[in-house]
Amino acid sequence: MKKRILLICALCASICSCDIPQREKKRYPDEDRVANAQLALQAINDAKSGKPKAPDSPAKNPKAASDARSQPAGGGGTQSNPNAAPLPNPEPLMAKSERGERLKAKFGVEVCGEQEEERFEVPFFRAGNKEIYVRRLGNSIGDRTKRGANNFTVLVNGARVASITFWGSNKNGHGYPFKPLDNDPYSVSIDEKNSSYTYEQPYLTGDGKRAVAKLSMRGLDDGGVEISWDTGDPNEGVNPWIVFDGHRGKSLSFGGKAFRENSKAALEANKNEIAAHVKGDIEFGDGSPTSAIKVAFDDPNTDGWTTESVRKTSRGDTYSIIWRMGRYPNGSTPQKGKFRIDFGECAVAKDTPPPFGNIDFWAYDATHVPQTSGKNLLQNPSFEQGLRYWRVRPQDQWTPDKPEAMSSIEGGVFGKRAARLEEGSLYSFPIALTPGKKYALSFYAKSANGNRSSMNVNIQNAGRGGKYPGKWGFGDFQNKDSQFQLDGEWKRYWRTVEGDAAGIQIVLQAGLGDRAALVDAMQLEESADGKPTDFEPPAFDGNLVTSAYPCNDVSFGEPIGAKLEIFGKGGARGKARITLKNVYYETLFDKTFDVKIGEDGTCTLPLDFDAGKIGEGIFLVRADYHPWGAKPYTDYFRFSVMRKLENRHATKDIFGTGMFTRSHSNSDAAGKKFMEWGFGSTTWYRPVFGKDYKKNLAEKMPSVELYKKYRISNQLVGMERGLTPEMEALGNYRNWKRITPEMEKLIEESAYIMVKETPPEVMETFAFGNEEESVTAGRYDDYAKAQLAAYRGAKRANPNVLVAPTHGTSGYSSSRGRDAIDGYLEAALKRGVRYDAVGVHPYGNYDYDPLWDFDENVTYLKSRLKHYGYPDDTPLYMSECGNMCDASIPPWGTSNYDRYRASKPTYDFGNQEIFQAFIYARMYIAALKFHPQLRGCNIWTYTPFLDYNFTPLLLCKAVNTLGN
Numbered sequence: 001m002k003k004r005i006l007l008i009c010a011l012c013a014s015i016c017s018c019d020i021p022q023r024e025k026k027r028y029p030d031e032d033r034v035a036n037a038q039l040a041l042q043a044i045n046d047a048k049s050g051k052p053k054a055p056d057s058p059a060k061n062p063k064a065a066s067d068a069r070s071q072p073a074g075g076g077g078t079q080s081n082p083n084a085a086p087l088p089n090p091e092p093l094m095a096k097s098e099r100g101e102r103l104k105a106k107f108g109v110e111v112c113g114e115q116e117e118e119r120f121e122v123p124f125f126r127a128g129n130k131e132i133y134v135r136r137l138g139n140s141i142g143d144r145t146k147r148g149a150n151n152f153t154v155l156v157n158g159a160r161v162a163s164i165t166f167w168g169s170n171k172n173g174h175g176y177p178f179k180p181l182d183n184d185p186y187s188v189s190i191d192e193k194n195s196s197y198t199y200e201q202p203y204l205t206g207d208g209k210r211a212v213a214k215l216s217m218r219g220l221d222d223g224g225v226e227i228s229w230d231t232g233d234p235n236e237g238v239n240p241w242i243v244f245d246g247h248r249g250k251s252l253s254f255g256g257k258a259f260r261e262n263s264k265a266a267l268e269a270n271k272n273e274i275a276a277h278v279k280g281d282i283e284f285g286d287g288s289p290t291s292a293i294k295v296a297f298d299d300p301n302t303d304g305w306t307t308e309s310v311r312k313t314s315r316g317d318t319y320s321i322i323w324r325m326g327r328y329p330n331g332s333t334p335q336k337g338k339f340r341i342d343f344g345e346c347a348v349a350k351d352t353p354p355p356f357g358n359i360d361f362w363a364y365d366a367t368h369v370p371q372t373s374g375k376n377l378l379q380n381p382s383f384e385q386g387l388r389y390w391r392v393r394p395q396d397q398w399t400p401d402k403p404e405a406m407s408s409i410e411g412g413v414f415g416k417r418a419a420r421l422e423e424g425s426l427y428s429f430p431i432a433l434t435p436g437k438k439y440a441l442s443f444y445a446k447s448a449n450g451n452r453s454s455m456n457v458n459i460q461n462a463g464r465g466g467k468y469p470g471k472w473g474f475g476d477f478q479n480k481d482s483q484f485q486l487d488g489e490w491k492r493y494w495r496t497v498e499g500d501a502a503g504i505q506i507v508l509q510a511g512l513g514d515r516a517a518l519v520d521a522m523q524l525e526e527s528a529d530g531k532p533t534d535f536e537p538p539a540f541d542g543n544l545v546t547s548a549y550p551c552n553d554v555s556f557g558e559p560i561g562a563k564l565e566i567f568g569k570g571g572a573r574g575k576a577r578i579t580l581k582n583v584y585y586e587t588l589f590d591k592t593f594d595v596k597i598g599e600d601g602t603c604t605l606p607l608d609f610d611a612g613k614i615g616e617g618i619f620l621v622r623a624d625y626h627p628w629g630a631k632p633y634t635d636y637f638r639f640s641v642m643r644k645l646e647n648r649h650a651t652k653d654i655f656g657t658g659m660f661t662r663s664h665s666n667s668d669a670a671g672k673k674f675m676e677w678g679f680g681s682t683t684w685y686r687p688v689f690g691k692d693y694k695k696n697l698a699e700k701m702p703s704v705e706l707y708k709k710y711r712i713s714n715q716l717v718g719m720e721r722g723l724t725p726e727m728e729a730l731g732n733y734r735n736w737k738r739i740t741p742e743m744e745k746l747i748e749e750s751a752y753i754m755v756k757e758t759p760p761e762v763m764e765t766f767a768f769g770n771e772e773e774s775v776t777a778g779r780y781d782d783y784a785k786a787q788l789a790a791y792r793g794a795k796r797a798n799p800n801v802l803v804a805p806t807h808g809t810s811g812y813s814s815s816r817g818r819d820a821i822d823g824y825l826e827a828a829l830k831r832g833v834r835y836d837a838v839g840v841h842p843y844g845n846y847d848y849d850p851l852w853d854f855d856e857n858v859t860y861l862k863s864r865l866k867h868y869g870y871p872d873d874t875p876l877y878m879s880e881c882g883n884m885c886d887a888s889i890p891p892w893g894t895s896n897y898d899r900y901r902a903s904k905p906t907y908d909f910g911n912q913e914i915f916q917a918f919i920y921a922r923m924y925i926a927a928l929k930f931h932p933q934l935r936g937c938n939i940w941t942y943t944p945f946l947d948y949n950f951t952p953l954l955l956c957k958a959v960n961t962l963g964n
Contacts, residue, residue, distance in 0.1 A: 088584035093366035093911045094158065100290040100345035103127040104223040107195035110891045111358070111435060111501030112144040113465020119501060120146040120465075122891075123190050123197040123217070125225045128346030129290060131155045132225050134197055134217065137163075144890055149188050150176050150199050150215060152227060154341060156291050160245050161284065166215060166229055167324075168238040170206035177213045177229070177238045178203035184210075195219035205233045213238070220340060224296075228338035237333045242295065242323045244284055247308075251287050252321070254304065255280020262308050264317065273309035282323060294342040302339075303327040313851075356905075357432030358501055365888040367910030369432070370634040373538040373625070377431060377439075377524045379635065381535075382415045383408050384567040385543040386550050387948040391903055393425040393473070398667035398703045405665035406948060412520035413444045413490050414537050415567050416601065419519045420448055421455065421510035424665050425474060426948070428506040430462035430892070430902040431524065433499040441506065442494035442523045442532035448516035450488035455517040458482045458507035459497055462902040463892030466502025473901070475507040486517055496530030503892055505902055539627035540574065540595060541567040544637035550949040551673070552639035556616055562607040562639065564623065568597040574627035580609060581620045583914060583954060588614050595627075616641045618957050620909055636907035638951050642960045644676040647711035652680025653935050654927050655959045656878075658942030659685050660712065661703045669950065671710040677944070677956040678963030681713040681936040683807070683839075683879045688757045693723050697757055707762050714762040715936045716839050716879045718770040718807035719790060722750040733768075734775045739785035747786050751793030755801055763801060764935075765837050765877065766794045770807035773820035780823035787824065788833060808841035808879045812861065813852050817842075821861070825868045834870055839879035847922050854926045858934065875935050878927065882920060882939030886953050888912035903946060909954070917954035924962055 105125040112135075113119045122144050124133040133155065135148040152164040166177040173179025178201065180186065186201040196218035205211050211232040218226050229238055244252065252259040255278065262274045279301050285292030308321045325333050352362045356369040357377075372379060380389045386408040405424035412418035419426070433439060447453040458475030459468040459482070468476050476482050481495045497504065506524075510517035521535045547561035548554045564578065573596045580589035593605045607621075621637040645652070657674070659682045664670040685707065687700035707714060722728050727746045730736070736743070747768070755766055768790035776783040791803045805824035809817035817840060828835060840861065845854040858876070865874050885894040887904045888911065894900040904910065920939055927937045944953050 088586060090584045090586075093585075093914070099348050100128075101348055102223055102344065103346045103348070104221075105130075105132075105219055105225055105343060107192060107219055109190060109192060110144065112891045113463055113502055113893060118146075118465045121188075121190055125195075125217070125219060127223060127343045128348055129157050130293065130343040130346050132217070132341055134199075149186060150201065152217065154293055156285075156293065157347075161293065162245065163243045164227065165241050166213075166238045167241055168203070168213065168231065168236065170204075170236065172204040172206065172208065175203075177201060177215065177231070178236075181210075205236055207235075209233070211236065222342075224343065225341045226338055227341065228336070229333075230336045232335075234335050237335060239333060240325045240337075240339070242282070244321050244323070247284070247321045248319050251283070251285050251292070253283045254278035254306070254323075255300070259306070259321075264310055267308065267310045272311060273307055275305055275307045278304050278306055278323070289345040290347040292344055294344060295339055296342050297339050355432075357503075358434050358499075359432040359503070359889065359891065361432075361889065361905065361910075364890060365910040365912050367887070367904070367906055367913075368634070368636070368908045369906045370636070373540075373627075373631055373633040374536050375523075375525045375533070376536050376538075377433075378428070378522055380541070381522045382412055382520050382537060382541070383417045383419045384415045384541045386417070387419065387426075388543070388907075388951075389429045390419075390948050391427045391429075391943070391946075392665045392948050393427060394662050394665050394667070397699045398661060398706060400668070400702050409518070412518075414521045414535060415541070417520075419508075421508055421517045421519060422448075423511060423516075424509070426508040427460070427902070429947075430503045430505050430905045432503050432905070433497070435499050435501045437499035437526055438528060438530050439497040439499060440494055440523075440525055440527035440530050440532040441497050442492060442521075442535070443519055444490050444492050444521045444535075445484065445486055445517055445519045446490045447486045447488050448518050449514050451514055453486050453511065453515045453517060455484055455486060455511075455519075456482050456507070456509040457484065457493070457495060458509065460505045460507050461500060462503030462505055462900075462905075463889070463894075464502065464899065466500045466504075467498055468500065468502075468504060470507075474509070475505070477507070477509065490518075490520070492521075492532075492535075494532045496527075497524070501891060503889075503902070503905075537568075538625075538633070539568055539572055539630040540576065540597075540625040542576070542623050542625070542635060542637075543567070544621055544639065546639050548639075551951065552637075553673070553676070553950065553952060554639060554641045556641055556643045560609050560611050560639070560641070562609050562621075564605040564607060564621075566595060566597065566603045566605065567601055568603070568627070570597055570599045570601055572597040572627060574625065574630075576605065576626070577624040578605065578607060579622045579624075580607075580614070581622070582614065582617050583909065583917075588619070595625075611641070614641070616643065616957075616961075618952060618954055620907075622908075638907055638946075640952055640957065642677070642957060643964050645678045645960065645963050647675045647678075647680045649678075649680075649963055651928060651931055652678065652711070652963065653713050653715065654681075654924060654931055654937060655679050655963060656681040656683065656715065656936040656938035657944060658682060658938070658940055660710075661685065661706065663943045663945075664948075664950070667703060667706055671706045671712065673945070673950045673952075674712060675710040676960075677952060678959040679944075680711065680963075681715050681938070683714065683716045683877070683936075683938045684718070685714040685762055686717055686754075687759070687762065688723070688754050689721070691723065691725060691728065693753065693757060704759050704762050713764060713936070715938075716765045716767060716804060716807055716837075716877050717754075717758070717763050718767045719751055719754055720768075720770055722746065723753045724750055733786065734772055736786070739782055739789075744785055744789040747789040748793035748796075751790040752797045753793075755794045755797035760798060760801070765802040765804055765839070765875070766790070767804040767807045767839065771810040771841065772806065773809050773817065776820065776823070780820075780827040781830070784824070784827035784831065788828060788831060791833065791835070802836035802875060804837045804839045804877070805835050806839065808839040808877070810841055810843065812840035812842040812857050813845065815851055818860070818864075822864060825864070825870075829868055834868070837875040837877065838865065839877040841880035842878055843881055843883055845881065845923075846919055847926055854923055855929070858926075858930055862930075862933075873933050876930070876933055877935055878937040880938050880940050882923070882937075882941065884916050884919065884939075886910075886913045886916050886955070897940065897942070903943075907946065907951070913954050917958045920955055921958040921962065924959070928962075 105127040110122040122135045133153045136153045137148050154162040168177035181202050184202045189198045199215040201213050214230045216228045282295040305324050310319050353368045361369045406426050407420045409420045456477050458477045460470040460475030461468045484493050543565045546552045577592045597603050618640040623635050626632045657679045660670040660674045661667045727750045768787050809820045811817045844852045883896040
């Protein structure tokens with residue numbers, strides 16, 4: 001059993017005659033750690049982008065590797081026997097074919113969003129594994145930005161290799177390409193028919209006249225892309241700049257002459273940069289034709305200047321090289337000019353699934369969103385598969401005696417089942433539609449109890465900036481088109497939906513008891529007039545059933561008992577090919593069945609999966625249906641085999657995530673699954689809140705009991721808001737300019753109430769604020785008055801509760817967060833107080849980047865605690881971290897769960913889901929190094945499952961493996 005260590009307040013510094021330690025200046029990582037981190041980063045980027053494996057990668061025997069494995073994140077395990085077969089070494093999902101050929105670059109446009117109700121277009125050219133984008137400034141999912149309309153980015157295998165900008169300067173200002181004018185904004189035009197993009201920016205010439213500078217990009221017949229400029233004035237010129245990423249160790253040449261890199265010593269001896277005159281076309285790559293790009297000029301003797309530089313940063317020594325056009329350094333070019341990007345040989349893509357709607361999901365995430373069997377764009381349209389393809393929004397509190405908010409019941413208009421909506425909101429998987437098209441959404445519904453009632457069928461955008469931003473996350477429920485009156489008879493209803501690049505979710509809402517509703521036969525189809533056609537059920541509608549249905553999360557050692565139930569019209573015939581794969585994409589089962597639907601509308605296919613062969617993991621079942629006389633189509637299913645946990649293992653608190661009580665309407669079922677998977681802790685659960693805190697606590701007590709029942713620790717709670725009218729009247733604490741003695745009394749009283757009223761089983765550690773460093777910087781001594789007032793109130797209520805200075809800083813690295821933690825510790829120590837624990841939010845801290853390295857930053861935090869005289873076992877919490885999405889859909893803004901809260905659009909695995917699982921596994925392993933001092937890491941993933949049935953993400957098996 002993990003030992004609890006309760007720390008007491010240290011004696012005043014003046015009594016013990018010790019000096020107050022000072023904050024440390026910025027420290028750079030050592031070069032060895034930088035080199036190791038950069039190697040790890042390169043390996044991970046290669047895997048994500050699909051760069052082929054090194055030729056000396058060990059060959060594997062799929063069957064032998066499958067037999068040898070024990071418990072991987074998704075089907076596999078550690079290897080300790082030197083005589084065992086090698087572990088799986090699969091080809092990266094994003095890998096292109098090694099064959100290269102010249103391809104014509106295809107023009108495309110993404111539609112992205114940064115803010116609600118604001119979309120912007122992102123034009124690009126793509127030829128195999130090579131791309132050139134506008135409005136894309138980096139390599140990440142969230143790097144699309146409206147601000148980058150004058151920036152051209154070249155990418156190979158998904159990684160940025162060059163950035164192109166145009167610098168213009170005269171006596172009226174400078175910029176890219178000139179100083180922008182107030183109230184005279186730039187404009188962009190996109191011509192998809194002619195594959196071109198133009199950026200126009202008004203500016204003042206040197207003699208004060210208004211002119212318009214143009215930057216253009218267009219496709220060429222030879223497959224390349226031309227970039228041109230025109231300043232709009234014969235007396236003005238611009239200078240094209242090209243910055244090459246990661247040039248050291250790469251192949252870089254000018255006019256056929258290889259560039260010779262300067263040594264670090266030479267650069268430092270020349271004020272950290274060396275310039276050189278060059279001529280001719282530019283070629284850049286890593287030695288492989290399919291990774292090379294060429295910048296070609298009409299004049300083979302085009303002049304340019306390179307500047308190679310080195311500078312020391314928090315990431316270590318950073319080298320860069322920039323090319324500027326011109327005969328002289330910092331010179332400008334004529335009014336007009338052009339060059340072209342020649343992609344050369346491009347890696348030929350493998351056979352890939354087609355896009356769905358306006359999104360090429362395979363290109364972004366190597367995931368298959370299958371086309372449906374006909375005009376209906378919805379999978380599981382009449383709920384024959386239960387509540388697959390649907391998720392639920394949780395209630396505010398758990399009430400044990402309430403019926404299930406959603407359920408699949410016998411009886412419907414079409415098929416054998418329908419959905420019952422008792423209370424709450426049921427969300428469909430996100431659906432990609434074609435912008436500008438009109439769709440009809442229809443469904444059959446009736447009151448569940450025969451009386452008159454109502455229900456809502458709302459539309460909610462999946463990404464940001466669409467036509468259906470919704471309110472409070474419930475979609476357009478205030479729109480009259482979403483509101484329907486029901487009676488006791490099945491009737492068909494419909495509404496019109498506009499195609500939207502932000503994707504949509506369908507949100508079903510009904511009331512409790514007499515207001516419950518039944519829904520069946522949903523259909524979403526293109527419709528010029530917005531009206532539906534007759535409902536068209538799929539010819540074959542399959543449902544995977546195992547011994548652990550409906551979650552299909554089988555306990556290791558139990559029979560799998562898999563079968564595929566197929567629903568359809570009696571007498572329908574065809575074939576179904578069923579394949580089974582693990583996370584390494586090894587095929588474990590492949591069989592084609594004859595299908596004949598019986599008179600009762602069903603057909604059952606027994607799936608004799610070999611439990612001994614497949615072992616543990618999360619497995620993907622693909623069903624390829626070939627009904628006679630109908631369109632063939634595909635569907636995906638999952639089941640898992642895990643050793644279920646009971647949260648009794650000593651390290652269970654390390655594996656933290658979002659609150660299970662805010663993940664599903666059935667908190668009891670959610671708590672059980674979180675426990676079985678191995679999530680043992682969370683943060684932020686606050687049963688005591690608001691001025692009616694006693695009433696709120698009474699309503700939350702059933703949830704409190706669930707935390708105890710499933711042994712899920714609530715490790716750190718921030719107060720942030722007061723519990724008395726007087727404290728509430730002070731407003732948001734981030735807006736306080738100074739802390740008065742009267743305020744200290746109110747803060748202390750609210751802290752006392754919160755800790756006194758909260759059951760100690762769900763409050764391990766208490767803190768006053770959260771991510772407040774942006775407003776406390778430079779005033780730590782004053783802010784300490786509020787922190788220590790909360791400290792006094794908490795200790796008066798419960799001397800055994802641990803107190804931290806803050807719930808956490810919004811990041812912890814040399815880039816942010818370190819100064820604030822030092823400031824809080826130093827300010828408290830001046831008043832004779834050492835906190836009991838420290839929490840930080842190290843978002844982005846993994847193991848492959850020297851700036852954000854998890855190990856590096858936890859070690860640094862420990863050193864700072866020692867610096868301020870804290871015991872070596874002072875509890876640490878990574879009380880928020882991670883927040884990495886399980887899907888990569890850049891136009892929908894899937895950079896993190898705060899921006900994107902819809903689910904994956906498919907049950908297929910995907911590159912990002914695999915990446916998420918394995919990166920979190922690596923982070924948890926690093927955290928275990930510091931256990932038990934490091935008590936928990938909350939990865940901020942509230943729903944580590946796909947649907948209402950708790951179908952787990954691959955992440956869950958990673959946690960389960962480590963927990964076992």
